[in-house]
Each structure stands twice: as structure tokens, then as C-alpha cells.
Amino acid sequence: MNDADVSRQIQQMVRFIRQEAEEKANEISVSAEESLVPKMNDADVSRQIQQMVRFIRQEAEEKANEISVSAEEEFNIEKLQIVEAEKRKIRQEYDRKEKQVEVRKKIEYSMQLNASRIKVLQVQDDLVNSMKEAAAKELLHVSHHHHSYRHLLKDLIVQGLVRLKEPAVLLRCRIEDLELVEDILNTAKDEYAQKEGVHPPDIIVDNHVYLPPSPSHHNPHGLFCSGGVVLASRDGKIVFENTLDARLDVVFRKKLPEIRKLLFGQVAA
Numbered sequence: 001m002n003d004a005d006v007s008r009q010i011q012q013m014v015r016f017i018r019q020e021a022e023e024k025a026n027e028i029s030v031s032a033e034e035s036l037v038p039k040m041n042d043a044d045v046s047r048q049i050q051q052m053v054r055f056i057r058q059e060a061e062e063k064a065n066e067i068s069v070s071a072e073e074e075f076n077i078e079k080l081q082i083v084e085a086e087k088r089k090i091r092q093e094y095d096r097k098e099k100q101v102e103v104r105k106k107i108e109y110s111m112q113l114n115a116s117r118i119k120v121l122q123v124q125d126d127l128v129n130s131m132k133e134a135a136a137k138e139l140l141h142v143s144h145h146h147h148s149y150r151h152l153l154k155d156l157i158v159q160g161l162v163r164l165k166e167p168a169v170l171l172r173c174r175i176e177d178l179e180l181v182e183d184i185l186n187t188a189k190d191e192y193a194q195k196e197g198v199h200p201p202d203i204i205v206d207n208h209v210y211l212p213p214s215p216s217h218h219n220p221h222g223l224f225c226s227g228g229v230v231l232a233s234r235d236g237k238i239v240f241e242n243t244l245d246a247r248l249d250v251v252f253r254k255k256l257p258e259i260r261k262l263l264f265g266q267v268a269a
Contacts (some may be wrong), residue, residue: 015063139226140242157188160231160242168202168234175210
């Protein structure tokens with residue numbers, strides 16, 4: 001109900017009270033005239049009736065004013081309650097929206113932060129992998145230095161024999177290393193036997209299956225081997241890959257925390 005509706009209702013109540021008062025006054029006036037005719041003259045009766053009518057009207061006006069004031073107060077209280085309730089709703093809705101915005105901001109910030117971290121990690125991984133690729137390219141030149149590669153190949157064979165500790169071993173190498181391997185094989189067996197205090201093992205060089213060759217311009221993405229050997233027990237259950245590429249992988253994984261610390265000031269997880 002708005003202010004205009006309340007005002008109209010109050011005016012209706014006042015008119016109703018006044019109408020009742022008028023009717024009551026008229027009744028009293030008639031009754032008074034009938035009862036006072038024998039005792040009073042017309043002037044006295046008229047004055048007394050007018051006094052009674054004024055009294056009744058005054059009382060009716062006061063009552064109407066009381067009702068009007070009371071209705072106004074009740075209306076103002078109810079209106080204030082409605083306004084406060086709506087204010088609370090608005091504040092609650094605002095708080096809810098504000099919390100939603102804050103949550104959305106935190107989520108967006110977290111997503112951006114994670115995306116930035118992923119980019120940083122990707123760049124770091126790319127740099128580390130490029131270092132490994134550069135080292136792998138350097139390995140391709142190791143076998144070109146005949147004297148140093150001959151000594152390295154012998155050490156790789158001895159290391160493989162120490163790891164296997166088998167009396168009979170199958171050895172595989174690149175076809176381009178076959179002659180060099182056969183030339184140093186006895187030296188490697190004797191060195192292993194002396195180091196471990198055992199008889200020299202029986203080593204068979206596989207002349208049917210060879211390790212992949214060095215990468216070529218004709219097939220740059222095919223399987224390749226930079227050098228070294230693969231040793232296996234005669235039954236094939238134990239295999240030890242001791243190629244230059246395998247050694248690079250082992251060393252790189254072992255040194256990766258140090259590499260990351262030197263490059264980025266952190267240790268890889």
C-alpha cells in the first residue's frame with residue numbers, strides 16, 4: 001500500500017466517524033428538544049443543543065485525529081520495515097556478487113599463474129633438451145678419433161663384463177666397429193679377468209645382428225647408434241646396453257638436478 005492509498009483510507013475513516021457523530025448529535029438534539037420543551041424556552045434549548053453538538057464534534061475530531069496519527073505511524077513503521085528488508089536483500093545480493101567476482105578473480109589468477117609456470121618449465125625443458133641434443137651431436141665425432149675410441153670401446157666392454165659377471169657373453173656392435181672390437185676383445189677379456197679374479201669369459205660377437213649405424217643425411221630421423229656395445233648373457237635374460245647414447249642418457253639423468261641448478265638456480269623435482 002502506498003502513501004496515497006493510506007491517505008485515502010484515513011480520510012474515509014474520518015468521514016465515517018464524523019458522519020456517526022453528526023447522526024448522534026442530531027439524535028441528541030431531537031431528544032433534548034423533546035425533553036426540554038416543558039422546562040426551557042427555545043433559546044435555551046438551542047444553546048444547550050449547540051453545546052452538546054460542539055462537544056460531540058470535538059470528541060469526534062479528536063478521535064479521528066488519533067486514528068489518523070496512529071494509522072500514519074503504523075504505515076511509516078511498516079514502510080520502514082519494508083525499506084530495511086529490501087536494503088538487506090540488496091546488500092546480501094551485492095555481497096554474493098562480490099564474493100563471486102573475488103572467486104572468479106582468484107581462479108583466473110591461478111590459471112594465469114599456472115599457465116606462466118608451464119611456459120617457464122617448457123622453456124627450461126627445451127633448453128635442457130637442446131643441451132642434450134648438442135652433446136649427442138658431439139658423440140657422433142667420438143668414433144672418428146680412432147686411437148681414443150679404441151681405448152674407450154675396450155673400457156665399455158670391460159665395464160659391461162663387470163656388470164654381467166657371466167662366463168659366456170654375446171656382444172653386439174655396429175658393423176663399422178666390428179674389426180676394431182675383434183682386435184681389442186682379448187685385451188678386454190684379460191683385463192676383466194684380472195680385475196675380477198676369474199677366468200676370461202667366452203665372448204661371441206654377433207655377426208648377424210648389428211647395432212644401428214651412425215645417422216646419415218639420407219636417413220637423419222632413423223635409428224642410429226653413436227658407438228659402443230651391447231652385452232647380453234648367452235640365454236638373453238640379462239642385457240646391458242653400454243652404447244655411447246645409453247651412457248649419455250644415464251649421465252644426463254644423473255646430472256640433471258645439477259644442470260638445472262646451474263642454469264635456473266633450482267633443483268628438478
